[in-house]
Amino acid sequence: MKVIRSIGALALLCATGAAPALAQQAAPKPPKPQISETTKQKAAEENANPDALVLADFQKRVDAYLAIHKEAAKDAPALKETNDPAQIKHAQESLGAKIRAARANAKQGDIMTPEIRNKFRRLMYPVVQGPSAQGTSGSAKAVKADVKDELKENSEERKEEGGKPVVLKVNATYPPDTPLPSTPPQVLMNLPKLPEQLEYRIVGKNLIIRDIDANIIVDFVPNAIQ
């Protein structure tokens, strides 16, 4: 009997003692920087920070998209105040169709290149999963808990509301009957600012860039949250 008790106590001790260690193991490690050789070479030539070059490249690609958006908007019905939500949808769909036509060959990674995707994962990691928060005034623990709660709330709302699954595809329409998940402000603080026509949304573990006026997915980072 004593032997059984001793084994039980030992098992309990191991279980409680190992729990924090297991939890620590379960926490994903921070993503390692993945800078392309081209960027590394350019950084060396210009004596620049490679990460700054990656973000500058992102900005350039966003600007290029915005030029397409603005050109398409010239011929699309203007988004204006209306009592009829269907008219808002119609304006979005018209603009979306024109943008789609203008970038018919667009594919994932045109804006979010591999090194930009990696940079985004690194920017999000501290507030979502990392041991310390950056760019916020709250404590690391509180910020992470808040982000976690908000993502959980998104997930619950998705279950409650139903709607079509979001197809992660460049140029795809964001399903109008599907909840738009929120993006925690702490995450937004850490990401590059977008022009007012675009927004970030976290869909599941993925980060999408959504064109608000056209309601289309411009590009996305799969598994932005690991």
Next chain:
Amino acid sequence: MRRVFLFVLIPVAVACAMPEASVTAQTQVAAQTPVAAAPAPQSVPAGKVILPNKAGSIKFAVIGDTGTGDKHQLAVAKQLAATRSQFPFEFVIMVGDNIYGGNSSKDFENKFSTPYKPLLDGGIKFYAALGNHDDPSERFYKPFNMNGERYYSFKPADGVRFYALDSTYMDDKQLKWFEDQLKMSGSEWKIAFFHHPPYSSGETHGSDETLRTQLEPLFVKYGINVVLTGHEHFYERIKPQKGIAYFITGSSAKLREGNIKPADFEAAGFDTGYTFMVVEIIGDDMYYQAMTDGGKTVDSGSVHRVGKVEPTPNRTAQPIVPTTGNGKKLPPAGDRK
């Protein structure tokens, strides 16, 4: 004796908390007349509005986190309409999460135009701020009166100006716009409304300290008097912070029962029922009453704004004094039913 002591102490404490407030402001604080104490919430008959309801005053309602289309939103909407029959408010402030879930035409119907039909039919205007669950394209929905903008200001009547902010995307451009607007403002009541609360006792979200860091200096510098927010699915009134009165009304359709955790800055809270607020401004006094979908009063009182001080670059605090009739902290969440 104790009341007299408090009456002397509160203005002194507020004055001490505003070291750079003008002498005039401090004098006005000390010279203010007390606002009559409101009855305790428990003693107010269900559905009764205890605001002064004075002819010519500015009357409005506040709802938040509304857009579910479910029975709770409908119940609050029904009570809101019933309340208007005795307290004729002219407009409704929506502090965000106006349309949860999808945002098809049917959604706008089920989650806005149908629940509030009696009010809309009565010509009541709604002014919306965007919440984290809202599609920014809602700004083009005319009944939200956003003028196609994510952030905007409006003056529904002489003596008060509202500032609707998009707290999900508080970027430099918006902050500059806000500051420019405040610089141009006059001596009216200045009320900001947006979704995320800079102060909150909520266990789920809590205070948005990042937002507080961004906005509070502007609030203080330019004399924002009152801040209305949602996001947390309960009602809460915060003890005035740097002279600013903060309210959370995020349970007009969603509720997180027992979510208020003890916090020093909480003045009153209610997290066991669905709520909305009715508010009345008469001169330098703003009276408020928070009610449930069943018409029960859960909080009431007033804030007194001292003086009509024009914004100046050197002013770092504004004269506002809380005078809550029943500003006792409510019992713990579990005991509030």
